[in-house]
Amino acid sequence: MHQADAAGGRHASGPSSALDRFSPAGIAIRCASSTTSFANAARCSGVQAHAPDGAYYVFADFTGLLSRRYRGEPLATTQRLAELLLEEFGVATVPGSAFGREGYLRLSFAISEADIRKAMERVARCAASLE
Numbered sequence: 001m002h003q004a005d006a007a008g009g010r011h012a013s014g015p016s017s018a019l020d021r022f023s024p025a026g027i028a029i030r031c032a033s034s035t036t037s038f039a040n041a042a043r044c045s046g047v048q049a050h051a052p053d054g055a056y057y058v059f060a061d062f063t064g065l066l067s068r069r070y071r072g073e074p075l076a077t078t079q080r081l082a083e084l085l086l087e088e089f090g091v092a093t094v095p096g097s098a099f100g101r102e103g104y105l106r107l108s109f110a111i112s113e114a115d116i117r118k119a120m121e122r123v124a125r126c127a128a129s130l131e
Contacts, residue, residue: 047127056110059096063103068130075130078105089122 048061066075070088075081078095082105085091096104109116 047123057106057108059099059101059104059106061103062105065127065130066103070126070130072131078102081105085123085126089126091119091122091126 047064062078062081065081066077068075070084075084078097082093082095085093085105094106096102096106099106107119111119
């Protein structure tokens with residue numbers, strides 16, 4: 001059996017050790033599961049996300065939030081939304097404008113599942129707080 005096949009089998013039911021969790025396969029498993037969690041959390045907030053093809057991050061469409069306001073201040077760009085998420089809700093993202101994709105935020109899943117869940121709850125809280 002090839003090493004990659006053995007690693008794939010070991011991760012089929014989820015990573016078992018700290019090293020496994022941060023291996024490419026472990027990150028991919030968390031990413032796929034977390035993207036679904038993200039999509040569910042964001043469903044009612046105007047955010048759309050799709051499972052990435054093998055990456056440990058996802059570009060999520062936040063255009064549904066950019067016409068809204070936070071405490072009276074308009075959120076016109078993903079740069080401002082990324083700042084708001086970091087400063088007020090403790091979630092680090094990268095504005096899609098840095099990649100030529102205004103309206104999107106890049107979210108990394110190279111963290112623990114518990115931290116991903118917390119971040120998604122905070123993103124949902126942020127969206128719910130917008131006017």
